[in-house]
Amino acid sequence: MRIIFCLLLISISFFANSQNINDCDGPYVEYKKSQIIVRSIDSNRSAVVIDFPASDKSSHVLSVHFSNHTGWDFTVPFKTKITDEPSTWPAADKILALSDIEGEFDNFRYMLIAAHVMDSLYNWTYGNGLLVICGDLFDRGHDVAAELWLLYKLEEEAKASGGYVHTILGNHDIMNLSGDIRFVQPRYIENAKIIGKDYMDLYNRNSELGRWLRSKNIIEKIGDNLCLHGGISPKILKIGWTIAKINYNCRPFYDLSEHPEKFTDTTVLAFFDEDNISPFWYRGYFTEPKATQGLVDSTLAFYQCRQIIVGHDIIDNVGTFYEDKVYGIDVNEHLGNTQALLIESGKFYKVDRIGNKILLTTR
Numbered sequence: 001m002r003i004i005f006c007l008l009l010i011s012i013s014f015f016a017n018s019q020n021i022n023d024c025d026g027p028y029v030e031y032k033k034s035q036i037i038v039r040s041i042d043s044n045r046s047a048v049v050i051d052f053p054a055s056d057k058s059s060h061v062l063s064v065h066f067s068n069h070t071g072w073d074f075t076v077p078f079k080t081k082i083t084d085e086p087s088t089w090p091a092a093d094k095i096l097a098l099s100d101i102e103g104e105f106d107n108f109r110y111m112l113i114a115a116h117v118m119d120s121l122y123n124w125t126y127g128n129g130l131l132v133i134c135g136d137l138f139d140r141g142h143d144v145a146a147e148l149w150l151l152y153k154l155e156e157e158a159k160a161s162g163g164y165v166h167t168i169l170g171n172h173d174i175m176n177l178s179g180d181i182r183f184v185q186p187r188y189i190e191n192a193k194i195i196g197k198d199y200m201d202l203y204n205r206n207s208e209l210g211r212w213l214r215s216k217n218i219i220e221k222i223g224d225n226l227c228l229h230g231g232i233s234p235k236i237l238k239i240g241w242t243i244a245k246i247n248y249n250c251r252p253f254y255d256l257s258e259h260p261e262k263f264t265d266t267t268v269l270a271f272f273d274e275d276n277i278s279p280f281w282y283r284g285y286f287t288e289p290k291a292t293q294g295l296v297d298s299t300l301a302f303y304q305c306r307q308i309i310v311g312h313d314i315i316d317n318v319g320t321f322y323e324d325k326v327y328g329i330d331v332n333e334h335l336g337n338t339q340a341l342l343i344e345s346g347k348f349y350k351v352d353r354i355g356n357k358i359l360l361t362t363r
Contacts, residue, residue, distance in 0.1 A: 022143055026040030029207060031206050035053060039195040058078065062075065062076040076152060083215060085215055085217050087217055093345055094342070097341040097343070101137055103147060105142075105143035107333050107353060110338065111338050114353050114355040115342065130163060131165045135169055136229065137169075139176070139185065168217055168218065173213065181200075184199065219279050225306070225308075226309065228308075228310060229310060230283060231283070237302060239267060240302070243303065249271075250271050285326050309329060310326065310330075318339045327360075339353075348361050
């Protein structure tokens with residue numbers, strides 16, 4: 001009887017989880033000669049395809065739909081242009097930093113609302129504040145495209161209010177751009193087939209999201225905060241490149257990291273090395289062999305920062321390490337542990353998706 005009861009609970013849990021998955025996906029926007037083709041999947045799991053002249057782009061909006069949440073749909077205007085992001089930025093009075101969203105749209109939405117970054121209708125409400133994403137937008141979760149379009153949308157609204165959205169790329173993002181899809185949810189491979197495309201076409205250089213992602217950096221200095229996904233390894237620090245030089249030299253190779261033979265510069269190749277070297281792969285702040293306090297201090301001195309903010313390695317709680325000089329912000333979104341780092345007037349807090357706020361340090 002107990003076995004039957006347990007099996008029943010498992011079945012109910014599986015059914016509930018499957019019911020909570022968004023059947024919709026997209027939109028995926030492709031530029032083909034002078035046309036724009038928009039492909040998406042509706043709540044019936046059917047492909048919807050529209051096209052229009054690229055010259056008419058400003059008169060069209062993109063629609064993001066949720067079959068599993070009434071009232072969550074939103075629209076996104078096209079950007080007038082996409083340009084590469086600057087590498088260094090002035091300080092701000094308020095910053096919300098999080099990482100490793102990986103398609104967990106529900107938790108991401110709740111966090112942004114609780115932190116007053118946006119309202120429930122997806123309008124930017126953070127004024128001149130900054131939203132900083134320290135990498136890993138892709139894989140594992142079920143709403144990657146929706147999450148990307150939300151960031152794309154909020155970017156323009158933040159600029160209009162004097163704020164900014166900083167989307168910094170992590171290892172999973174580079175993997176998806178370059179063809180390493182070992183962690184991609186099978187659902188996305190199937191969705192690409194439904195709309196008649198190969199998965200790698202969805203984010204290539206002829207797509208809107210692909211162009212947008214390739215404009216992003218792998219490291220930024222925001223005020224006195226060094227923001228990136230993994231960290232600075234001893235080998236990368238020894239190379240001695242500035243933040244701007246790292247981004248400028250690495251950007252052309254975002255979609256080539258699976259093809260080391262195509263790198264024309266072995267120094268650039270080191271910035272994509274998975275073997276505990278790359279700024280978006282390095283785990284030394286949390287995993288053996290651990291970084292020394294001396295490495296952290298030398299990194300901060302070289303980049304003229306006071307603290308390093310990173311994701312990549314899952315920790316139980318957003319917290320501070322290395323004498324309050326390293327802030328880890330990757331918690332397990334997939335288990336519902338949604339947290340972020342909040343910086344307000346020089347004070348550092350841990351916040352969660354229902355608005356709880358705990359002071360970490362006033363350094």
